[in-house]
Amino acid sequence: MSHALIADLGGTNARFALAAINDYQPKEVRVLPCKDYESFFDAAADYVSQCSVDMAAIDAVVLAIAGPVNQAVIRFSNNDWQFTRAQIEEFFGAGKAVALLNDFDAVGHCLVVLGNDELEQLGEPSTVDPSAPCWVIGAGTGLGVACVVPQAQGPAIVLPGEGGHIDLSTCNAQEDAIVTFLRERHHRVSAERVLSGMGLENIYEALAHQQGLKKRLSAPEIGAALARGDDPIATATLEQFFVFLGRVVGDFVLAVESRGGVYIAGGIVPRYLEQIKQSGFRKAMEDKGRMRDFVAPIPTFVVTSEYPGLMGCAHYATYLVNQA
Template identity: 30%
Template sequence: MTNSTTLTALVADLGGTNTRVALTDGAYVRTNTIKRFRNADHADLYSVLRAYMADQTVVPDAACVAMAGPVRDGVGELTNLSWTVARDAISDVTGASTVAVLNDLQAQGHALDFLTADVVQTILPGHRASDHAARLVVGVGTGMNAAAVYRLDGRTLVPPSEAGHVSLPAQNSDEIRLLDWIARKHGTPGFEDVLSGRGFERVYEWLSDEAGVDAPLDAGGIMQAVNDGSNKIAESAARVFIRMMGRAAGNLALVHLPFGGIFLCGGVARHFAPHLDRLGFRDAFYDKGRFSGFMEQFPVHLVDDDYAALSGSAAHLTELMG
């Protein structure tokens, strides 16, 4: 068996738009080997991996793919792209004898112990907890998901989840109107129908419809208007989004009791970071009636690391083969 500390592995972070691929030394990603591929330029993940391997002189001992979609028994389906990922096919393409396929939030969970202080911003301080307290990663990007992280007998356990497709709750008349609007336009509303890039666009479109304004913007344009204060509807959309994110994180905290901390990750979450406090994340997170005081125990952090899923994949392989 290959020693996990000398393990050479291929790791890939497969999203709805891009795939990042790299090689590792043990649990650490060799940053100079990271390459990014546009999924639109390739027929499937395997063509991406072939393109990457064509420039390599080493056959990896192991491989791990973290993907934005549900995984079962080593086979995954991308949520926002019609690609299937299977362990056996990855082994054939890479030559790796050991292969793992994870949901991307599972990989983010495996990365937590390898994050450096400079990529973690504390949003809510919470209370100190034991080293073995549960933690929770919440990803908001092209899609939305969450996964609990546990330490058990010296190993990291991150059960898979598809939390982004849980039915979206409403707590006031405005939110009921939003849910009704999403249901008419897009079907049964789940968390991801608000808490994602396209979800932010939907919130803005709903508010524009209610105001009788026809000024369509994509997510980047809406966020730019929030940043420069040029559009009141964009500001309102950001407030709705942030309060929903706070409530979702609070709901998940009560389900999993992650006294070790909640870690927000994903490109969309990072874009909202400067506005979380002023637009109501704290209040929405704590807004749990007689359990509001209880909520103050949970630390909330924001992770600003594009390569955390790669690091988590590497960490998982070292534990798998250790």
């Protein structure tokens, strides 16, 4: 049986797996902390040494990478790994189809193979046009964004970019105060400065500052405080996070009329499904003045699949092998 080796390489963790060609469910998934390995190749060698399929049976290698992939030397946005395509091809051996995708390219490619039970709709139900463009966006170590354009034949065209680094807009006094606080530290405040693990920490610190407190919690500490329910600043932080997410999503919808929907992945939002449903996310998304009626019909979903990036890599690997 023909297989692909697939990996979703983020700023914090590298997720490796195998997938049989024409089967999009990743198998033998291992999540390896990036900090434990000096390079991608050290992590890959560790995985290959323990997987059940011999490399001779691997026909494709598809890597999803947290950073731009159209560079001579591929560097990650949030860790120190780097490599070239030639080094990847040499490491895995000749005769294998190789594809290097942006991490949110991979999420975009997973949409056609996700089951309905792997999507949770936010807001009132609205119609999805499967032939229309859609957005995928997700906050984790950083903020990933990609636009997906379905095709009648072959894989979707995924338009990658670094949309997480767009300028952050504000719409009320509290948001103005948060951005002013962060501007003193960073000068320019991008969306990723508030929509990421670091972003949760930044929002918390800024809200504490408004109360005269000098206090910053790590993202795991904020998560623990939310679980306990004993920290009003943590609760307000998560709410503001969702409002900022709604504002950014609405801006992307204005840029491309995404009647195919907006799909929210990443490591943060799926943990807080009930909270985002009760939050001001949709109101903020639709808060576009005279363009509200343009944005309001666009459906939004949280991707609840555990490994959407790996599923997208598996789908793209199947395309590579079948077209060969």
